[in-house]
Amino acid sequence: MPRTGARGGPETRRRIAGIASGMFLERGFDEVTVAEIAREAGVSSVTVFNHFPRKEDLFLDRAFDAGELLRSAVRDRPEGMDALASLRTMTLGLVDSGHALSGVDHRSVPFFRTVADSPALISRAREIVDELERTLAEELAHDPSFDGDPALLAALFMAGYRTVMVATARRLLAGARTEDVVDAHRARFESLFEALRTGLPS
Incomplete structure (x- = not known):
């Protein structure tokens, strides 16, 4: 079930990145889509891209x-x-x-x-x-x-x-x-x- 939470701001950014990193580590970067990450984070794909213009930046978020x-x-x-x-x-x-x-x-x-x-x-x-x-x-x-x-x-x-x-x-x-x-x-x-x-x- 998708997680819920704030739609904007640093907290949302950190949460999306944390969820994405866990999925990438478990399945591999190329096997995970932005849509799946958005679903798991309880946000839209647009929200993900508002925080991370590129998929790669979800993992290289530091x-x-x-x-x-x-x-x-x-x-x-x-x-x-x-x-x-x-x-x-x-x-x-x-x-x-x-x-x-x-x-x-x-x-x-x-x-x-x-x-x-x-x-x-x-x-x-x-x-x-x-x-x-x-x-x-x-x-x-x-x-x-x-x-x-x-x-x-x-x-x-x-x-x-x-x-x-x-x-x-x-x-x-x-x-x-x-x-x-x-x-x-x-x-x-x-x-x-x-x-x-x-x-x-x-």
Whole structure:
């Protein structure tokens, strides 16, 4: 029986995304239709698309949160902390808290498997990385205390973040336990920020 609840606002968005994610994880992304999700959530397909313009965004719904985290890392950092140090604090904080965006959340394996099994999700994930890169570059460009190249730092940071995440995802999908990859995952992020700060070793 369809669930009932508010028709609009953040609560409805979260509820729709939660229902959709559960269905995708259980049956696979390509096997679930938006109409089925709408029925289960007790809303219309139009309401689903009002909150999520693309079906893929129902599963990759953390993209908005990621963008807000990047903006906050630049805009709301403590006085005296540069943008790179703030990005490092944000990134390692996500890992240490086991955040869903860290790559080492306990739900990471089924999430990664669902994405890996869907060309549509893989393609959309790549687009999201590009969108986040632009978000970070724009935020840096508007920061009067940042005197570097906004586009270059954003590109290098996002490329490095993606590289670490993909490597960890492959290890988890190959059967490694989450607790066994956390230290290496964190160390690679540390290496990323060291390289961004001082350059790669010669």
